[in-house]
Amino acid sequence: MIDIINKEVNIRLDGYKAFAALGISHSSYQKVMQAENELSEIFHEIDSIEAANQAKVLAAFWQERIAQHHFAPTSGYGYNDLGRDALDRVFAHVFDCEDALVRPQFASGTHALYCVISGLLLPGDTLLSITSSPYDTVRQAIGISGNAEGTLIDFGIKYKQVDLTPEGKLDLPAILAALDSSVKVVYLQRSRGYSWRKALSVEDMCDAFSSIHKHAPDAYILVDNCYGEFTELYEPTHAGADVLAGSLIKNPGGGLAPTGGYIVGRQECIEKIANRFTAPGIGKEVGSYSDSYRPYFQGLFLAPHVTAQSLKTAALFSKMLEDFGLETLPLSTEKRCDIIQSVRFKNAESLIAFCRSIQKASPVDSYVSPEPWDMPGYDHQVIMAAGTFVHGASIELSADGPMSEPYTAYFQGALTLSHGRIACMMALDALTGHSESN
Numbered sequence: 001m002i003d004i005i006n007k008e009v010n011i012r013l014d015g016y017k018a019f020a021a022l023g024i025s026h027s028s029y030q031k032v033m034q035a036e037n038e039l040s041e042i043f044h045e046i047d048s049i050e051a052a053n054q055a056k057v058l059a060a061f062w063q064e065r066i067a068q069h070h071f072a073p074t075s076g077y078g079y080n081d082l083g084r085d086a087l088d089r090v091f092a093h094v095f096d097c098e099d100a101l102v103r104p105q106f107a108s109g110t111h112a113l114y115c116v117i118s119g120l121l122l123p124g125d126t127l128l129s130i131t132s133s134p135y136d137t138v139r140q141a142i143g144i145s146g147n148a149e150g151t152l153i154d155f156g157i158k159y160k161q162v163d164l165t166p167e168g169k170l171d172l173p174a175i176l177a178a179l180d181s182s183v184k185v186v187y188l189q190r191s192r193g194y195s196w197r198k199a200l201s202v203e204d205m206c207d208a209f210s211s212i213h214k215h216a217p218d219a220y221i222l223v224d225n226c227y228g229e230f231t232e233l234y235e236p237t238h239a240g241a242d243v244l245a246g247s248l249i250k251n252p253g254g255g256l257a258p259t260g261g262y263i264v265g266r267q268e269c270i271e272k273i274a275n276r277f278t279a280p281g282i283g284k285e286v287g288s289y290s291d292s293y294r295p296y297f298q299g300l301f302l303a304p305h306v307t308a309q310s311l312k313t314a315a316l317f318s319k320m321l322e323d324f325g326l327e328t329l330p331l332s333t334e335k336r337c338d339i340i341q342s343v344r345f346k347n348a349e350s351l352i353a354f355c356r357s358i359q360k361a362s363p364v365d366s367y368v369s370p371e372p373w374d375m376p377g378y379d380h381q382v383i384m385a386a387g388t389f390v391h392g393a394s395i396e397l398s399a400d401g402p403m404s405e406p407y408t409a410y411f412q413g414a415l416t417l418s419h420g421r422i423a424c425m426m427a428l429d430a431l432t433g434h435s436e437s438n
């Protein structure tokens with residue numbers, strides 16, 4: 001008996017053993033553990049954000065008296081669907097706004113954003129983007145890239161944009177100058193998306209939003225909140241945004257939501273958007289779901305924690321890559337306002353090796369090796385790594401990068417830091433050429 005206990009103690013003391021079993025080298029193990037030690041203050045800060053956001057989410061559950069009956073499936077029109085309506089109200093409380101539209105039927109974040117824009121704008125109205133060009137798929141829906149038919153521009157909606165300053169900040173004088181009376185929606189993208197810039201903080205938004213509201217009281221401010229949820233103590237609604245939209249297979253789904261999108265904001269906005277989402281007159285009142293709503297509630301409940309795990313993983317990778325001599329954004333010690341970490345590799349081989357190590361570290365499809373491919377809508381080949389439970393979910397550890405200079409990889413997610421840490425060690429092994437020898 002004593003023998004067995006001693007053995008266990010030995011296993012616990014020799015932390016490397018478990019990692020060695022995965023083929024991780026001792027030097028990568030040591031470097032990543034050391035990097036993590038040096039990030040304790042950053043991790044502590046992330047913990048305190050998680051704590052506050054968890055409290056906010058729990059309070060919303062209490063307020064709506066969430067119970068088993070809210071998880072039940074519905075069918076047909078779904079009149080008085082208790083789960084659907086309660087989920088809306090819980091989201092509205094969490095984001096401190098009047099109303100919400102949270103639906104499994106949103107195919108993606110782009111679909112939710114498209115519903116917002118097309119619901120709030122009429123022909124002749126202008127959409128003003130104030131964070132340079134929007135995310136790829138949103139651009140196509142607007143009609144400023146690609147060759148899809150039936151875009152917003154085809155429907156007579158006008159588009160203008162103000163670029164971020166070279167420092168990646170909002171250019172307030174240029175924004176105010178662009179606010180003519182036709183501007184009905186001002187569009188801000190919180191996350192970096194796939195560009196080499198920092199995410200915007202809620203603090204960055206505060207001053208800008210109050211000036212915009214003053215200059216254009218009839219314009220709604222819409223924030224593409226993808227990847228930003230629960231990364232800070234506050235959400236863009238606290239800075240004066242009228243509507244936020246995002247994807248449920250990113251932060252607010254907590255890794256459990258199987259699909260869907262959300263929109264939260266002022267009641268008058270949600271009403272117009274719901275009319276676009278279903279049909280004018282029907283709005284939010286119909287829409288059933290024949291599977292359980294439980295993963296949406298449970299996912300939201302876990303979202304502050306899972307987001308924190310992703311933030312810690314991103315900081316750890318950033319530190320490891322900096323120590324390895326690469327350029328990262330944000331730096332490991334910088335404040336994070338989204339879960340994305342960008343890094344520039346010195347050549348295509350390193351980018352490929354990095355993405356392959358992420359795939360190899362995944363719980364699903366770990367045995368496949370990603371290849372660069374011609375992705376529709378991109379000028380260059382793209383390599384992607386995603387061994388996720390929910391297909392395409394980027395709250396789970398995933399990475400991708402266009403195969404062109406400066407060989408940037410964007411990666412994000414990790415349901416647990418324990419998994420992120422393993423991936424970080426494997427990535428370091430891959431970059432130092434250890435992986436094949438193991």
Ligand SMILES: *Cc1c(COP(=O)(O)O)cnc(C)c1O
Nearest residue numbers: 108109110135191193224226247
């Ligand atoms: C993910 C994302 C979207 C929406 O993308 P989907 O793949 O359609 O969910 C929009 N904007 C940003 C910044 C995003 O990260």
